[in-house]
Amino acid sequence: MLSTARRTAALVNVLGAGPADTGPGPAPDAVAEVLRAYGEKEPVDLTVRDVEGMREAAVLLREVFAAESADAAAHVLNRLLGTHTGRLRLSSHQGGSPWHPHIDHADDAPWPEWFLASSCLALTVLVWDRQRPPGRVCASGSCRNVFIARGSGPERRYCSRRCATRERVAAHRRRAEG
Numbered sequence: 001m002l003s004t005a006r007r008t009a010a011l012v013n014v015l016g017a018g019p020a021d022t023g024p025g026p027a028p029d030a031v032a033e034v035l036r037a038y039g040e041k042e043p044v045d046l047t048v049r050d051v052e053g054m055r056e057a058a059v060l061l062r063e064v065f066a067a068e069s070a071d072a073a074a075h076v077l078n079r080l081l082g083t084h085t086g087r088l089r090l091s092s093h094q095g096g097s098p099w100h101p102h103i104d105h106a107d108d109a110p111w112p113e114w115f116l117a118s119s120c121l122a123l124t125v126l127v128w129d130r131q132r133p134p135g136r137v138c139a140s141g142s143c144r145n146v147f148i149a150r151g152s153g154p155e156r157r158y159c160s161r162r163c164a165t166r167e168r169v170a171a172h173r174r175r176a177e178g
């Protein structure tokens with residue numbers, strides 16, 4: 001479930017859809033690359049319309065990452081589970097993979113539905129397991145990436161070392177200019 005949750009964060013980031021994002025989406029190939037990196041089996045055939053649908057799903061999922069408490073994350077997830085997912089079932093894709101849970105409506109559900117449902121499931125399990133928000137939005141003002149939170153201990157604020165370093169340098173410069 002942790003790798004599914006990390007895949008959700010990676011997909012939300014590549015899809016890039018935020019409240020202020022009205023530009024064109026990423027190329028289907030860029031999204032397919034992320035899916036493959038997380039073990040999705042071929043064929044990974046995405047159309048421009050699939051990517052559009054996945055961007056809409058990413059907007060909804062961003063709300064989960066923006067939640068600052070377990071209560072808030074659970075509230076958002078309950079809303080998504082109530083309106084966008086099917087019933088919990090197990091699937092092995094006709095013996096092609098180990099048994100795993102699905103909450104989309106069918107094994108051959110369209111990519112956007114699969115993305116939203118599998119993401120909701122993984123993030124729900126993380127809230128259950130950790131009793132903390134499952135993820136965060138990068139604290140850098142110039143970055144909108146989301147990431148999966150640590151299971152315990154102090155929480156990191158930035159999506160990557162790159163963002164952390166940039167913000168540290170900027171803070172240092174602000175102090176130096178005093």
Ligand SMILES: [Zn+2]
Binds near residue numbers: 138143144158159160
């Ligand atoms: Zn960042």
